[in-house]
């Protein structure tokens with residue numbers, strides 16, 4: 290439980306960020322993590338090859354296809370999906386541990402994973418879909434990241450329209466024009482969601498105590 294008010298404990302929430310590849314959700318997520326110690330990141334497992342600079346265990350758990358299927362069979366994932374010819378999944382254990390420690394969990398996952406999470410834990414889920422300002426800017430960002438081959442960029446651009454069609458399934462939409470404004474928008478979403486009445490599990494006792502002081 291996390292203290293929101295001096296004596297009111299709160300249930301942790303799960304903040305999901307999705308977008309077409311390159312819109313900026315990983316950049317926004319990293320900034321949130323740096324600025325807010327009450328958030329822990331869910332590190333996904335993937336069969337994708339590491340990009341230059343990516344660190345195993347920090348950016349992803351890089352696993353073989355065999356290991357991934359073993360994890361699926363052992364029911365180790367909260368959700369999993371095939372995205373752009375690779376498998377991705379959210380390991381269950383670390384998410385439970387972060388929530389138990391009283392913090393919120395941030396997920397960078399696609400719409401398929403978000404749908405699965407919504408089926409199992411809708412009340413604790415807050416979902417944000419990040420849109421690019423334009424398709425041209427999306428491609429500029431994917432190419433500017435300079436970490437994927439031309440073939441990979443083309444494939445991701447060809448899927449962007451399908452991915453963007455899922456925006457109505459999300460609680461909030463952030464059009465990522467200016468990075469600082471987008472970070473501030475997600476921080477505002479988080480601040481409001483943390484104050485939702487249903488999440489303040491200590492509220493009945495708190496109000497009872499307040500009323501006893503009348």
Ligand SMILES: Nc1ncnc2c1ncn2[C@@H]1O[C@H](COP(=O)(O)OP(=O)(O)OP(=O)(O)O)[C@@H](O)[C@H]1O
Pocket residue numbers: 308309310311312313314315316317430431433434465466467468469471
């Ligand atoms: N508001 C912004 N303005 C300009 N560039 C941005 C902005 N937000 C992010 N970027 C840049 O766009 C590129 C893609 O961002 P990022 O890797 O965060 O995208 P993503 O949505 O996480 O993509 P993927 O789904 O492939 O992981 C990065 O080089 C990042 O620095």
Ligand SMILES: Nc1nc2c(ncn2[C@@H]2O[C@H](COP(=O)(O)O)[C@@H](O)[C@H]2O)c(=O)[nH]1
Pocket residue numbers: 307308309310333334337368369370372373377378379397398399400401402403
């Ligand atoms: N359903 C899931 N989707 C995931 C997970 N981890 C990442 N992703 C999504 O995959 C694409 C591509 O990511 P990239 O790192 O290869 O660019 C992107 O949309 C991610 O959000 C996951 O565990 N489950």
